[in-house]
Amino acid sequence: MPGKLGIIGGGVMGEALLSCLLSKGLYKPESILVADLSHERRQLLVEQYGVITTHSNREVIDQSDVIVLAIKPQVFDSVARDFAGIVTSDPPLVISILAGVALSRLEQAVPGWPVIRAMPNTPATVGCGMTAIAVGSRAIAEHVATAEQLFTAVGEVVRVAEPLLDGVTGLSGSGPAYVAIVIEALADGGVASGLARSTANKLALQTVLGTAQLLQKTGMHPAVLKDRVTSPGGTTISGIACLEELGLRSALIEAVRAASSRSRELGNQ
Numbered sequence: 001m002p003g004k005l006g007i008i009g010g011g012v013m014g015e016a017l018l019s020c021l022l023s024k025g026l027y028k029p030e031s032i033l034v035a036d037l038s039h040e041r042r043q044l045l046v047e048q049y050g051v052i053t054t055h056s057n058r059e060v061i062d063q064s065d066v067i068v069l070a071i072k073p074q075v076f077d078s079v080a081r082d083f084a085g086i087v088t089s090d091p092p093l094v095i096s097i098l099a100g101v102a103l104s105r106l107e108q109a110v111p112g113w114p115v116i117r118a119m120p121n122t123p124a125t126v127g128c129g130m131t132a133i134a135v136g137s138r139a140i141a142e143h144v145a146t147a148e149q150l151f152t153a154v155g156e157v158v159r160v161a162e163p164l165l166d167g168v169t170g171l172s173g174s175g176p177a178y179v180a181i182v183i184e185a186l187a188d189g190g191v192a193s194g195l196a197r198s199t200a201n202k203l204a205l206q207t208v209l210g211t212a213q214l215l216q217k218t219g220m221h222p223a224v225l226k227d228r229v230t231s232p233g234g235t236t237i238s239g240i241a242c243l244e245e246l247g248l249r250s251a252l253i254e255a256v257r258a259a260s261s262r263s264r265e266l267g268n269q
């Protein structure tokens, strides 16, 4: 990866990103500079990863070729002030992972600089994330390639037009919560059928994980896998009939739609 990476906000997502980038050898610790207000966070990041830390956002801005904004959206305006008044002929790429902060607002904070908005999800913290990126008006192919490389370190990456980030938020952003409920409910069903809780939890988790991996590795359509598991008059079709009757399919569709529309509402506030 080119030059120095700056991360403003060394919290959960900032740490997830830097730890995966280091473990994949995409950056060396001395090429990553992290700004965080918390002394404890800075100390932890130095001790655990050997990266350079500072309390000064301006230091990160001045020394980095790529800057990832990983602070909470509520403090964006105050962090934006640290970018004010910088004159440079070779501006760094700014990548924001802040939920609900539009490209137009980001570009206003750093006029003329290349900006990319990224929306990762929580599984990024274990390197299995899903990130969607939306590209600002000043970013060129080289910047997009850099953002894709960065987020590939924490999982998969897709590129979408900015208005579709609300749909991304409703699906992959909120999705880990839906899947967690599905896993919990499957385990409850196992307990209701007489299994010990620990056994039921293990069966439910591994079934979801294994099915996802099978679909991903083979590229099989989910409907094909469902048909393969379903024998005439068998157990699975009885279970599926029950799911259809109780509306699992439409519950999930409506959940994604509701979360996407809430994301749109929050972005417009």
Ligand SMILES: NC(=O)c1ccc[n+]([C@@H]2O[C@H](COP(=O)([O-])OP(=O)(O)OC[C@H]3O[C@@H](n4cnc5c(N)ncnc54)[C@H](OP(=O)(O)O)[C@@H]3O)[C@@H](O)[C@H]2O)c1
Binding pocket: 008, 009, 010, 011, 012, 013, 014, 035, 036, 037, 038, 041, 057, 070, 071, 072, 073, 075, 078, 079, 097, 098, 099, 119, 120, 121, 122, 123
């Ligand atoms: N977590 C997710 O799954 C997820 C998914 C998609 C997008 N995001 C986005 O990622 C961003 C970060 O989320 P997170 O979960 O990593 O939050 P987080 O753990 O709270 O991390 C933010 C860090 O920034 C520090 N900070 C606060 N004000 C600062 C300032 N002015 N300058 C520099 N650092 C400052 C915070 O320190 P203090 O704790 O001392 O305030 C904290 O260590 C959010 O905007 C969120 O929308 C998160």
